[in-house]
Amino acid sequence: MTSDHLWSDAQLLWDFQLMGHEPRPCSVAIGLGSHDLGVADATAGLYLRGLAPVVLFTGATSRTTRDRMPRGEAEHYRERALELGVPGDAVLVEPRARNTGENIRFSRELLTARGISVSSVLLVSKPYEERRAYATARRLWPDVEVVSASAPMTLAEYVDSIGDARLVLDMLVGAVQRLMVYPARGFMIELEIPGPVAAAFERLREQGFTRRLVLA
Known part of the structure; x- marks a missing residue:
């Protein structure tokens, strides 16, 4: 080849992975942890555009992030969002999830525990995982509308x-x-x-x- x-x-x-969803106002913007800080940038951008009243970052560490994000993916994402102008009281951190399923389940549990009503989610991932994130959320959180989002990049x-x-x-x-x-x-x-x-x-x-x- x-x-x-x-x-x-x-x-x-x-x-194929790009869902082509148009970002719109949702109950929460959830940034899925990974090695890519661009997810935090995209999530912060959606918040700063007024498309979500609260941001939730979810993720522990993995073999690709333990060295570059020793405090955990969600925490490093939070720090990046604060640098970009998102106020601290608008950011929640879920630090335990180690896969996409846990990202969704643990985020749902945290939002419920905080009394935040969720009818729609801006689900922010790396561009090549939009479809995977969407399919996972539709399985594990079927009663909310899922809008897939990522950084607009080639x-x-x-x-x-x-x-x-x-x-x-x-x-x-x-x-x-x-x-x-x-x-x-x-x-x-x-x-x-x-x-x-x-x-x-x-x-x-x-x-x-x-x-x-x-x-x-």
Whole structure:
């Protein structure tokens, strides 16, 4: 496979993950923890646009964040949001979640404990995990409307911002695989995967972009 073909397949996976939702006012903006501080930037931006009265950051640490975010993903996100002008009393922190399912469940529990009524959620993730986050939330929090959001970036811009093309492609492949295998495990709703996307996934997997795959 040539480099052009590889990036063409990566672009297919990238475009598929973007839900195309138009951000609108919601009960809360939830930023899903990860290695990417851009999620905190996007969440803060939505708050500063007046699209949510409260922000919740969720995430502990993982193998990709324990060194760069030693205080936990949610806490580092909170610090970033404060730097960007979000007031501290508008930010909640959920510091325990270690996967997307826990992000949703623990966030729901925290909001309930704080007495915050939620009918709609701005769910902010990395661009290539919009669809996975949406499918997980629809399974675990079916009574709220979910609006997927992320930083508006192209694939090339995102790779440049992360500085590790291999990591991004591994993550892209892993995100699509989870859409294939997690519905049967009850982790998310099932979403249709178009044939060209499935074929691109298989080609990238055959090229060795497998570090973020889960056991099927």
